[in-house]
Amino acid sequence: MTESNPPNWQRLLDSPPLWRLDGAVTAEAGWRLLERLDREIPWETPTLTLYGRRHPIPRSQCWMGDAEARYRYSGQDFAPRPWHPAVKELGERARALIDQLGVTSDVNSVLLNRYRDGEESMGWHADDEPELGHEPVVAALSLGAERPLRFRRRQPPRDPFNVWLPHASLLVMGAGVQECLQHALLPRAIPGLRISLTFRRVMPG
Numbered sequence: 549m550t551e552s553n554p555p556n557w558q559r560l561l562d563s564p565p566l567w568r569l570d571g572a573v574t575a576e577a578g579w580r581l582l583e584r585l586d587r588e589i590p591w592e593t594p595t596l597t598l599y600g601r602r603h604p605i606p607r608s609q610c611w612m613g614d615a616e617a618r619y620r621y622s623g624q625d626f627a628p629r630p631w632h633p634a635v636k637e638l639g640e641r642a643r644a645l646i647d648q649l650g651v652t653s654d655v656n657s658v659l660l661n662r663y664r665d666g667e668e669s670m671g672w673h674a675d676d677e678p679e680l681g682h683e684p685v686v687a688a689l690s691l692g693a694e695r696p697l698r699f700r701r702r703q704p705p706r707d708p709f710n711v712w713l714p715h716a717s718l719l720v721m722g723a724g725v726q727e728c729l730q731h732a733l734l735p736r737a738i739p740g741l742r743i744s745l746t747f748r749r750v751m752p753g
């Protein structure tokens with residue numbers, strides 16, 4: 549952690565900046581939220597076309613946010629679902645926490661991802677869609693099973709590394725992360741449900 553960081557935030561990478569805060573919500577509140585979101589979110593499993601064949605994504609997800617926060621992801625257009633009250637509250641909490649870092653995070657939307665077990669995953673990508681604007685800040689709240697988010701540089705040397713995401717932690721990917729790095733949640737023999745909420749700002753089109 550560098551001196552300029554508020555207490556409790558861990559600075560995991562200097563450039564581009566990556567921070568993690570453990571206990572962004574209490575563990576107990578986090579377990580209740582995990583169970584509630586699992587039950588109440590309208591989870592979907594869209595299909596992707598890869599080499600001309602359609603495949604369901606290996607997880608389920610839900611795009612949620614302000615009405616104007618339309619998002620294109622992997623070639624598909626997602627209109628946001630209206631905020632679930634618990635998710636809205638978490639977004640406000642995430643925003644207040646990110647403010648402590650002195651970075652701008654005008655959150656207006658969130659991608660929720662649900663991984664039923666370690667076999668479910670998300671492949672290499674960067675959150676660099678044009679509607680996220682220049683150097684977006686993306687913050688991921690993790691609930692449930694602790695899994696590593698793997699990062700690598702876009703250019704050689706790739707220098708891959710893991711960031712473990714404990715239950716109730718908040719990872720903040722600051723300015724430049726999406727331009728310099730890719731990330732993935734790779735399959736891993738780790739049992740248990742995990743839900744992540746990746747808060748972001750989509751520029752109204």
Ligand SMILES: O=C(O)CCC(=O)C(=O)O
Pocket residue numbers: 659661670675688697713731732733744746
């Ligand atoms: O589940 C995670 O922590 C990763 C989610 C992610 O990479 C994304 O929403 O872009």
